[in-house]
Amino acid sequence: MYIETERIIIRNFKQKDAEGLLEYLSNPRVNCFAGDRLCSEEAAWAYMQYSPKDMLRYAVSLKKDDFIIGDVFALRENEDTYNVGWHFNKRFEGKGFACEAAAGLLDYLFREAGARRIYGFVEDDNIHSKRLCERLGMRREGCFKEFVTFVNNPDGSPKYEDTCVYAILEKEWNTIRQW
Template sequence: MIIKTEHLIIRDFQKKDAAGLLEYLSHPRVNCFVGDRLYSEESALAYIFHSSEDMLRYAVCLREDDFIIGDVFALCEYTDTYSIGWHFNKHFEGKGLAYEAATGFLDYLFRDADARRVYGFVEDDNLRSKRLCERLGMRCEGCMKEFISFICHPDGTPRYEDTCIYAILNKEWKNNKNR
């Protein structure tokens, strides 16, 4: 699978992506991705080559040199509903690249994967991802208070996080694209 945008290529992972992947997933900045934390190139290679069959996971690379700057992923939960997410290297923030990648990926899901509905969970304090979802035309369908815990407080008790759900339907995506 290859998606080409103005500045990016979204493609299947390659072995050469391990070092770049390790760079941005060695310290996930969002607690919900603590489970994706990588500790070595070997763990990065395992991440690249051992995803579940229901998971679509692609490298986001700069078009000019094919350097990995992030990844996008989607889990098919029903025949036509996908839960999506993304990771991006902080050194490439503020340039519109996450928006460009997410737009290309949503186009792919709605056009080629026959998605009817796409949604994503975003921690309430993750302002960058919330803004990205809104720029993509996704609506906030609510915020679940103390929804889940990914980390613990220093005393070992769970730290529960407020989590928003953003979603968009295929017909809404197409309407937004036609404007």
Template sequence: MKIETERLVIRDFQKRDVVGLLEYLSNPRVNCFAADRLCSEEAAFVYMQYSQKDMQRYAVSLKKEDFIIGDVFVLRENEDTYNVGWHFNKRFEGKGLAREAVIGLLDYLFREAGARRIYGFVEDDNIRSKRLCERLGMRREGCFKEFVTFINNPNGTPKYEDTRVYSILKKEWNSISAKSITNN
């Protein structure tokens, strides 16, 4: 898969992405990605090559510099339903790049991959991702209270996190003009 937007390319990982990937996954900012923490270029290379069963990961790189600034991942749950998520480098925040990448991904899934429904899980303290979902026209379908644990509290007990579900249907995506999403 290859998706081009105005400033980005979403593509398969390449060996040269190791340094950029390590930069933002050496210290994941949200607990749900604690298991994705990388501590070496070797670990980053392994991460690029292997993913969970049925999950596809793609690099998000700046078009001009071809430098990886994040990645998106997609899990096809059945023939027309996809679970999506993303990681982005903090150094590139505030420029609309995550929004541009996710718009490109959702548009691709709806128009090319036959998606009818796309959803994502967002932990309650991940304010930026919740805002992004809402700006893309995704609706909050619910909140699972103390749904999962990724880390422990200081006393060693599991820290359970509330997790929100955001989704959008193809008919909703089609009714939103690309201009209204990008200006949002």
């Protein structure tokens, strides 16, 4: 896999990415990725080598120096439907890199992987990802109240998350795609 945009490259992971991956996954910013928490470069390397069946997972690096700033992923749920997501290093926030990378992933899925529908789950309090979905032209299809739990409250009880669904169809992507 190799996608080049104006400022980034979406590519397969390289062993040299372990340090950068550890930087942003040592403390995941949203609860749904608590299970992706990494504590060593060895764990980061193992994470890069392992992907569940039917999951595509790619590094996002800066074009100028090939430093990893995030990753994008897509889980193929059936022949033409993908669930997408992303992780990004907070140090590179607010510069449009996540939008550039997510748009590259969606474009690849629609044009090369046969996607008809792409959707993503976003925790209701994850404002950055909700805005990113909207910038990509994805529509909010609903919000499930207390849908799932990833972490516990201080008293040990499960903390249930309100989870929104954003989606876009290939025909919608083809109409709005401007990048």
